Amino acid sequence: MIFDIRHPPAGTVRDWIDALADTRGDNISHVFPDTDTTISWAELRDQAAMIAERLAGMGALRGESIAIMIPNGREAVLALMGALYGGFRATPINLAAGAEAIGHAITHSRARILLCDHRQRMLLDEALKGRDAAPVVVELGADFDWPASAQRRALDRVHSDDDALLMYTSGTTGRPKGVLHSHASLLAGGWNTALAHSLTPQDRAMCVLPIYHINGLCVTILAPLLSGGSAIVCERFSASQFWQRCQTHGATWFSVVPTIISHLLHGAAEPSATCRDAMRFGRSASAALSPEVHSAFEARFGIPIIETMGLTETAAQILSNPLPRHGKRKVGSPGRPIGNEVVILSPDLQILPHGTAGEIAVRGANVMRGYLDDPAATEAAITPDGWLRTGDLGRQDAEGFVFVTGRSKEIIIKGGENISPREIDEALYAHPAVVEAAAFARPCPRYGETIEAAVVLHEGSDPDPNELMQLCEMRVGRFKTPDHIHLMSELPKGPSGKIQRLKLAEMTTSTPKGESHRTG
Template sequence: MIFDTQHPPAGTVRDWMDALADARGDEISHVFPDTDTAISWSELRDRAAAIAMHLAGMGAMRGESVAFMIPNGREAVLALMGALYGGFRATPINLAAGAEAIGHAITHSRARILLCDHRQRMLLAETLKGRHAAPVVVDVAADFDWPATAQPRALDTLGSDDDALLMYTSGTTGRPKGVLHSHASLLAGGWNTALAHALMPQDRAMCVLPIYHINGLCVTILAPLLSGGSAIVCEKFSASQFWGLCQTHGATWFSVVPTIISHLLHGAAEPTSDCLNAMRFGRSASAALAPEVHSAFETRFGIPIIETMGLTETAAQILSNPLPQHGTRKVGSPGCPVGNEVVILSPDLAEAPRGTEGEIAVRGANVMRGYLDDPAATRAAITADGWLRTGDLGRQDAEGYVFVTGRSKEIIIKGGENISPREIDEALYAHPAVVEAAAFARPCPRYGETIEAAVVLHDGSGPDAGELMQLCETRIGRFKTPDRIHLMSELPKGPSGKIQRLKLAELTTPTPKGESHQTG
């Protein structure tokens, strides 16, 4: 298999694993710092094939969901690759989603086999209470503990149109939906990342995002598969260990979310010059990166940050800024389409003129097959001519760069005026003590909705609410300034680390204007 910069990859994940194992089998594919282990491409292929054949021996059929509840690490990568290699529908379960959402995913996916880390057994038992689902559970500790009856069986042939991945959305605005990807769309998603960032075989990704989220899975696991590179897979992010692990294991790039960039910026840990010299770029996705944080990070560490945008429904990346040597990076924009098409749609779903705000839509080989068992939601999301409606609002400039102005479901409507919470977030991030910030709406009898914000401060100290509100008023005016600011120890986040803005109203208590509210 050859990486083609002109066309999305052909074949299946199995084909690409076989090709790398045959061509570069002795080279490291993944490093696992938490267990101080590593695995080569040939070892990965052989273990994935053995897992796949055992799953087939348990009765798993091609295209059938095989779920797994495993935190990042060797077993998670093996489970994912084993399911994909076998032609089963890999169904990673979001361990941070809560019992109700996890139970729904297991039940809705109809998974008859579940690969489980022993540390998740209690959570699994809780999620299955009162449900009809009763999957056969395989313990993955040390090695996969297959039932005695699971005799390896030969695998079916695969095609690029076969199902590959079933991943559930975060469900912040309703019950999680099962996003269904084929091998073709899954590989196209990884290809978009590899293409945008000019990934090479000598590149090594730093993966600190969970691979049960599309960012961690497609960007730092599948993109290296297509480029022939490798990945460092950490169980979780640690600000104090991040730079040391990058240096020890030779990271040349990393993919994180804005909250992680902010925590690294405000952290005491300093990377060595060797670490910085080896690092080609950092990648930010899953949420908007405040320009002040972006600029401050690059000033402190000298590492270019490439802002991008992607969705579960598009196998991650749809937009990316270029690398510094390849073009202009526009701070505040997730960039231009790479590997797919992007347009802005007007309310009547016609293409809007450049510079006009509307709904961002994407079309390409990386777009999902649809939502599992939900044809109505699929029809609502994908237009008749193949455009996936993202639900994000934005505009596109003359050079094709997209500027996201908000999420349609997160827009604050105060006195009949639409206000993007991102604009308020960026005003708050302008204060050097602010590590996390998110504006949100509160119902109001006078204006319909009023503006509030939640903030996490560096070391829990710094400005009071009045100072932050004055900062906002100076930068964005009185009308858009939050009426209340809540000082919190942590903001609620999804599995990727993206702040869950819509949960803030229920987690905070209204307080008089100009006062802070200490929460958590």
């Protein structure tokens, strides 16, 4: 049951943990820099089995939700693996979502048992206030505080088509939906990453993204499970500690988001020669990476960045550029399909020819089984012939590379013309002082919508906002140049670090045309 790059994975997460514990039990599976601890595959299996058996003793049934409110670290990995090992439906709760969304997820998932870090108890109590949900809370201090009822009980057999994961979407355009994955689709998602990046047992991932997000979970936790490698799991990203931790703990690759790449690029910390030599690649996902930032990062650090694309509904990765020396990368594209199929659909759901713009759709073993208790949303998302509609707009060239033009819900319609905010983002990122940028729409009585943008500047810089306006006009033309540019200390982000563009209009105040407005 050890990773074979030629075939999609069979079995369940339990099968893969058992196989690695039996064949490579003494090898380190996870490193936890925040507590300076490690765990081996054999220890991981023993702890996961113990947690699963205690959950079964508390009455947890195969396929039911076990909610998890634990930040990245040893206990988060063990809780996740324990729930999966037991055949329960792991339900990681987004700790950054706010009490309302957290309360909805716990209630909607019907979780009767919740594993909670003691530091999250106040947030949990606030989230459940006024709700019918009353899960039994197993609180984590130095260890899990199991109730007397948690006597270990033998586990049921787990099947590949059983529910494995329930993960809630960010809910930026409505109430969060519960995405359901089976063991088969979850493993397929991890395999897509391992396949695309040719991961081996010698590879060690640097995980700084939360594992209650699909990128952190499938890419940096499940892909090493399938390759027999290992992962460094940090509680959070730290620009000042990132490179040192990569070197100290032997990272050979990392998975981050564009905002982190931009912060590393503008930061003072440098990787050592040893770190650069060990690092095979960095991986960017969850949002479009500006070509200027991409090129500048590689020029400064000498580490190739592989741009990719994935969704919660596809257990992360659907597209990836090839590794250096494995093929031609195309900067500005998140790559081509690996491990699944991708096409471009017309509004009437017909497959469009290469070069034609439309909606990106994906089909494969990694696609979700549906949204929990929402057959209408599931039917709207998955076509009768199995294509998942991503809501992303783009085109595909003759070599299979996809170029994303934007989210259908984020497109700015000014004077009847559809404008991709990504065009404007990339123009702003071309300025050396810009660390984060996002264009967005604001209602306008004259044009229907007008364009504004928000930026975060490199510490110590203070360019004239007119410079940014002029840069945009030079690159995208006057019609697409923002009417206002807001200078902010931070842009709103989701759990993966992806900028939440649709929140910007409510967070900013319109100002006279051509002026900047400093917020935060």
